[in-house]
Amino acid sequence: MWAYDFMRNALMSGLIIASICAIVSVFIILRRSAFAAHALGHMSITGAAGAGLCGISAFSGQLYLNILAAIVIGIMSDKVKKNDLAVGVVLTFVLGLGVYFLFLFQNNYAGGVMSILFGNIFAVSHQQLKQLIGLASIILVTLGIVLRPLWFSSLDPIVARSKNIPLRSLSIIFLLIIAITVSMACQIVGALLVFVLLIIPGAIALQWGQSLGTIMLISFFSANCAVIGALVIAYYANLPASFCITMLLCGGYFIGVVKNYLQSI
Amino acid sequence: MIVCNDLVLGYNTPITPKFNLTIEDNQWIGIIGKNGVGKSTFLKTILGNLTPVSGSLTILNQVPGASNRQISYIPQEREINLSDYMSGISLIMSSYQGWKWGLPWHNSKLNQQVLELIDLVGASSYANQPFNTLSGGQKKRIYLAQALINQPRLLLLDEPLADLDPHAKQHFIQSLQKIQQSRELGVLIISHDMHEIAEHLDAFIHFTTSGVHFCQTIECVKEDSYVGI
Numbered sequence: 001m002w003a004y005d006f007m008r009n010a011l012m013s014g015l016i017i018a019s020i021c022a023i024v025s026v027f028i029i030l031r032r033s034a035f036a037a038h039a040l041g042h043m044s045i046t047g048a049a050g051a052g053l054c055g056i057s058a059f060s061g062q063l064y065l066n067i068l069a070a071i072v073i074g075i076m077s078d079k080v081k082k083n084d085l086a087v088g089v090v091l092t093f094v095l096g097l098g099v100y101f102l103f104l105f106q107n108n109y110a111g112g113v114m115s116i117l118f119g120n121i122f123a124v125s126h127q128q129l130k131q132l133i134g135l136a137s138i139i140l141v142t143l144g145i146v147l148r149p150l151w152f153s154s155l156d157p158i159v160a161r162s163k164n165i166p167l168r169s170l171s172i173i174f175l176l177i178i179a180i181t182v183s184m185a186c187q188i189v190g191a192l193l194v195f196v197l198l199i200i201p202g203a204i205a206l207q208w209g210q211s212l213g214t215i216m217l218i219s220f221f222s223a224n225c226a227v228i229g230a231l232v233i234a235y236y237a238n239l240p241a242s243f244c245i246t247m248l249l250c251g252g253y254f255i256g257v258v259k260n261y262l263q264s265i
Numbered sequence: 266m267i268v269c270n271d272l273v274l275g276y277n278t279p280i281t282p283k284f285n286l287t288i289e290d291n292q293w294i295g296i297i298g299k300n301g302v303g304k305s306t307f308l309k310t311i312l313g314n315l316t317p318v319s320g321s322l323t324i325l326n327q328v329p330g331a332s333n334r335q336i337s338y339i340p341q342e343r344e345i346n347l348s349d350y351m352s353g354i355s356l357i358m359s360s361y362q363g364w365k366w367g368l369p370w371h372n373s374k375l376n377q378q379v380l381e382l383i384d385l386v387g388a389s390s391y392a393n394q395p396f397n398t399l400s401g402g403q404k405k406r407i408y409l410a411q412a413l414i415n416q417p418r419l420l421l422l423d424e425p426l427a428d429l430d431p432h433a434k435q436h437f438i439q440s441l442q443k444i445q446q447s448r449e450l451g452v453l454i455i456s457h458d459m460h461e462i463a464e465h466l467d468a469f470i471h472f473t474t475s476g477v478h479f480c481q482t483i484e485c486v487k488e489d490s491y492v493g494i
Contacts, residue, residue, distance in 0.1 A: 030346045145366050152363025155346055155356060159411070162312050162338040163364045164330065206348035211355055212369065215348075260349075 046098030298472030402433025
């Protein structure tokens with residue numbers, strides 16, 4: 001199956017996106033930013049629909065809109081306490097715009113919107129793969145710079161603030177990382193299922209790991225194993241890849257739930 | 266170490282009257298006063314989180330906020346986001362120079378330092394256990410080790426004995442005693458249980474609505490019946 005160009009592209013793009021999501025998902029859970037990640041996924045639809053107004057690709061449209069929304073949410077949010085209100089206000093505004101864009105372009109851009117909604121890992125082109133590598137490099141370099149204060153401020157924001165860590169700037173940087181990650185992940189699982197890659201690998205890792213290193217490793221392996229497994233199953237069983245990724249990751253999570261239950265009795 | 270000149274504390278509007286204070290290096294100071302007279306506001310102003318309404322304040326010869334990396338703060342209310350399996354050691358490790366950019370590399374020297382601190386505060390038997398399963402008193406001793414990991418010159422404690430049962434309070438005070446004997450650092454401690462720790466303190470600051478007074482003994486605040494002495 002790896003002889004096919006589209007399968008190799010799918011594997012490469014899947015591994016890149018899974019690796020980034022694995023790291024980001026741990027912080028999304030610890031920083032309780034799940035609603036922001038969920039909202040940015042939904043805003044992707046507006047970005048894809050609005051791309052028609054500017055004559056750009058659906059992917060670029062969702063990327064730019066997500067980045068803009070992340071900055072606005074970051075500025076509106078409180079420094080220490082995560083502010084779901086800011087996310088909710090921006091989400092409803094952007095979704096309202098999305099409805100209008102879909103009304104304007106319902107015939108011309110339905111394909112672009114559908115691809116963002118449901119994703120298609122087998123349709124990733126060489127050009128898109130290069131874009132994904134570029135975006136993944138930006139995220140990795142940024143995380144390499146901010147990881148230490150991000151980790152500290154995620155675990156203990158009040159004390160981190162007392163050490164002069166710039167919480168608002170870190171929060172905006174992290175929202176930008178989520179925005180770019182969401183845009184990447186929509187390529188393979190779609191906006192409707194983007195949550196699975198942004199939450200479940202981290203959730204699995206936090207069920208087993210005690211330290212930053214082990215948590216990151218478990219998250220990395222669960223996300224990448226799920227993507228590889230899903231590609232193989234999707235190819236041979238002719239099933240949607242996003243469905244297979246979701247089932248494998250959720251299965252991994254439920255193993256942890258059972259383990260916790262058995263430990264508690 | 267801390268010099269207040271005609272200082273007035275508050276949130277834009279004054280909470281305290283104008284006061285002057287000088288606190289020397291390595292002194293252990295108890296801060297006493299009724300609710301709402303400006304005790305926690307004083308600590309927040311030292312950290313630079315609040316601007317004085319008027320007057321000037323220097324901490325470690327610098328303006329508030331500038332020397333925060335030499336100050337450790339244990340707030341009254343915490344927001345700790347550890348998962349169910351992360352231990353107190355993870356929290357302490359994350360705090361080690363947590364303000365520096367880059368990746369958090371941990372070496373054997375740091376591990377040794379953390380183990381020594383855990384031993385100092387008497388948390389060796391449970392520091393590796395999941396943090397969320399610890400009792401309030403055990404968590405507070407982990408916070409103490411966390412506060413010491415960056416070898417601060419000044420430690421700010423806001424109501425560390427609140428919500429602890431007598432047994433846990435005694436353990437916490439023993440940990441403070443050990444720190445006092447083994448390290449050179451200044452401490453400002455706000456407490457409503459000052460009578461329990463008074464013997465370990467060098468002096469007291471009494472916040473009232475009429476003034477802020479520096480006292481060498483706790484006797485000078487006896488008239489404030491809530492102190493409980």
